[in-house]
Amino acid sequence: MTAPTFVDTNVLIYAADLDATSKRERARTVLRDLLARDEAVFSTQVLQEFYVVSTRKLGVEPAAARRQVELLSRAPLVEIRGLDVLAAIDLSRLHKVSLWDALIVRCAQVAGCKRVLSEDLQDGREFDGMRIVNPFA
Numbered sequence: 001m002t003a004p005t006f007v008d009t010n011v012l013i014y015a016a017d018l019d020a021t022s023k024r025e026r027a028r029t030v031l032r033d034l035l036a037r038d039e040a041v042f043s044t045q046v047l048q049e050f051y052v053v054s055t056r057k058l059g060v061e062p063a064a065a066r067r068q069v070e071l072l073s074r075a076p077l078v079e080i081r082g083l084d085v086l087a088a089i090d091l092s093r094l095h096k097v098s099l100w101d102a103l104i105v106r107c108a109q110v111a112g113c114k115r116v117l118s119e120d121l122q123d124g125r126e127f128d129g130m131r132i133v134n135p136f137a
Contacts, residue, residue, distance in 0.1 A: 010118060046104070089102070114131065116130065117133055
């Protein structure tokens with residue numbers, strides 16, 4: 001892996017959303033490229049959120065969503081520890097972002113990523129040298 005990139009849940013959701021035509025194609029292309037280059041990084045939070053949203057809101061069959069999580073788990077995966085939650089709380093307070101977004105930033109930091117692909121955080125924003133990139137902008 002040369003340049004790890006942390007992938008937020010919304011990218012995975014758009015890749016599975018049959019109603020999000022242009023965003024679905026963009027998300028699938030981005031994911032395919034990152035996975036082919038072994039540059040995608042996920043966290044346990046992202047995989048959990050993907051499963052819940054895809055099955056509850058997108059109508060994906062639970063077995064299919066589970067299989068997708070299984071496949072994505074083959075990429076580097078940040079397992080969230082208590083210290084990460086505490087660090088995310090500090091990031092949330094310092095940067096005025098939600099705890100969930102701060103946890104994404106923290107996990108990306110733990111994995112040594114220089115960028116996070118997310119629609120939820122401000123495109124171009126930086127956290128200690130790590131850049132937020134909205135792949136749909």
